[in-house]
Amino acid sequence: MKLCDVVIGNESWVYHKQIDRKSSNAAWVARGDPVPTVVRRSSFASRTLLSIFFGSTGPVLIHSVKRGPTIDNQYYINNSQNQRPSVGTQAIKLYYNNEKAHIHEDVVNYLESEDITIMPHPPNSPDLAPCDFWLFDLIKQNVDDQDDSKSFFIYTHEGILKEFGAIKIQLSSDCTLALKKRKISPTCTTTQKITKLNDDESIYSVDKVEAQNLCNEQRSPITDEKTFWSSLSNSDHIFYLSNVSILPNQTLFYKKQHRKYFAIHSIPRQSLLKLAGSKIVNQFVPCLTRTHGPGAVFPLSSAQQHLSLLVYHHQGSPRHWYIIPAYERDALTKILQRENSSICFEHQKLLINPLLFDNYHIRYHRLVQCQNEFVVLSAGALTQSFTEDASWNESIPFALPSWIEDGHAYYSDSTCQCCINNFYEPITIDITLFKHELIQKYIDKYLNIDNDGNTSINKGYLIIQLSIRF
Numbered sequence: 001m002k003l004c005d006v007v008i009g010n011e012s013w014v015y016h017k018q019i020d021r022k023s024s025n026a027a028w029v030a031r032g033d034p035v036p037t038v039v040r041r042s043s044f045a046s047r048t049l050l051s052i053f054f055g056s057t058g059p060v061l062i063h064s065v066k067r068g069p070t071i072d073n074q075y076y077i078n079n080s081q082n083q084r085p086s087v088g089t090q091a092i093k094l095y096y097n098n099e100k101a102h103i104h105e106d107v108v109n110y111l112e113s114e115d116i117t118i119m120p121h122p123p124n125s126p127d128l129a130p131c132d133f134w135l136f137d138l139i140k141q142n143v144d145d146q147d148d149s150k151s152f153f154i155y156t157h158e159g160i161l162k163e164f165g166a167i168k169i170q171l172s173s174d175c176t177l178a179l180k181k182r183k184i185s186p187t188c189t190t191t192q193k194i195t196k197l198n199d200d201e202s203i204y205s206v207d208k209v210e211a212q213n214l215c216n217e218q219r220s221p222i223t224d225e226k227t228f229w230s231s232l233s234n235s236d237h238i239f240y241l242s243n244v245s246i247l248p249n250q251t252l253f254y255k256k257q258h259r260k261y262f263a264i265h266s267i268p269r270q271s272l273l274k275l276a277g278s279k280i281v282n283q284f285v286p287c288l289t290r291t292h293g294p295g296a297v298f299p300l301s302s303a304q305q306h307l308s309l310l311v312y313h314h315q316g317s318p319r320h321w322y323i324i325p326a327y328e329r330d331a332l333t334k335i336l337q338r339e340n341s342s343i344c345f346e347h348q349k350l351l352i353n354p355l356l357f358d359n360y361h362i363r364y365h366r367l368v369q370c371q372n373e374f375v376v377l378s379a380g381a382l383t384q385s386f387t388e389d390a391s392w393n394e395s396i397p398f399a400l401p402s403w404i405e406d407g408h409a410y411y412s413d414s415t416c417q418c419c420i421n422n423f424y425e426p427i428t429i430d431i432t433l434f435k436h437e438l439i440q441k442y443i444d445k446y447l448n449i450d451n452d453g454n455t456s457i458n459k460g461y462l463i464i465q466l467s468i469r470f
Contacts, residue, residue, distance in 0.1 A: 009061070051063040059164065093119050094116050095119040161308075171373070178253050184288060193207045203356065221389070222295045228388075244296050245290040275439070280430075284396065287394065303381075312373075315392050322352075325378065
């Protein structure tokens with residue numbers, strides 16, 4: 001049995017307001033001294049039930065249960081298992097504890113029909129599942145207190161963002177966005193020619209071409225990962241066409257609105273980029289993208305200057321993301337060299353089938369972004385994505401302290417020959433402005449770093465004042 005075939009999963013309640021646990025509240029008390037007061041959580045405290053499955057390359061499924069239902073055998077089949085990705089999760093071995101919903105006869109029969117093997121778990125040993133003794137504790141320890149009365153904040157703990165390369169934020173009903181009603185007509189549409197580079201159809205090159213010189217074939221609807229990658233490999237031509245409109249410095253958010261409304265423009269100047277001065281910060285502007293037709297592609301790339309990136313899905317079909325965390329860059333470089341690919345993976349020149357990541361044990365994270373959802377990409381992360389059909393998305397870069405501390409700001413690939421002006425105008429940032437003492441002042445003032453090293457957001461500032469749910 002190979003470790004890469006094993007998928008581990010479980011469910012747990014995550015409270016929106018965190019309090020110390022019994023172990024952290026324990027204290028020595030001298031004879032005659034009063035016992036310390038310990039805050040007890042209300043039985044009506046807000047919470048979310050998460051169902052998480054992960055393998056050696058990262059999360060396979062993260063599912064939040066809506067208010068009302070509980071996870072029984074039928075809910076488990078219809079929601080948790082049926083939402084797993086259709087690519088790279090076949091013939092897996094599933095390991096979880098012996099909860100009733102997990103070992104129910106209907107669930108066992110369903111998993112067997114899907115060619116999923118259930119690994120035996122010792123009875124009366126729920127704490128042996130890695131979700132219980134590692135993952136859920138990590139999540140709960142890094143969830144800051146969230147004010148249900150008004151707004152939550154996108155940033156909870158940077159460690160989780162760096163570990164997975166991205167997080168997805170779903171808005172709650174009381175979040176108000178400063179959105180325009182009118183749409184913008186694209187003035188220029190980019191046609192991308194996607195060509196197979198190797199026989200096993202795992203790596204594709206992406207080039208911009210003149211659309212009128214090519215025959216754009218009629219394609220079947222894209223409904224999931226499986227139909228998208230099949231449409232690439234089964235194309236009648238040696239190439240596949242994708243149409244995307246990129247509109248720099250265009251936005252569907254109002255620039256000036258009341259503080260209770262969220263607008264995307266303020267993100268760069270609220271981030272660490274403010275240390276570079278207003279002249280530099282004002283150059284970081286939103287960018288709208290419009291996809292046309294089924295299977296529009298966003299090739300492998302990283303954000304400009306390896307910054308973090310905030311992406312909002314305005315409307316249209318779901319967008320399927322593949323995120324490779326920054327720490328997997330070197331491993332991916334070696335694999336592409338082994339596959340005899342010298343094409344730059346920084347600037348939308350490559351598209352890689354995730355089966356290659358699975359085969360070489362490259363850790364990556366899948367996300368499906370739907371309308372009215374945010375995706376936050378960590379500094380230095382590599383991403384590629386596609387949309388099932390037409391859609392509108394908007395993005396803007398920003399910086400967190402790790403952009404400097406982890407060396408992303410100093411990254412330079414002298415071998416890259418890409419003409420990046422096609423995607424954005426490069427912005428020269430004087431890195432010497434980001435002195436350690438200034439970064440520390442920024443952290444102390446806006447990020448509220450406590451004595452234990454835990455991070456929480458100052459409720460008047462960084463990064464986004466939103467209502468969110470996990």
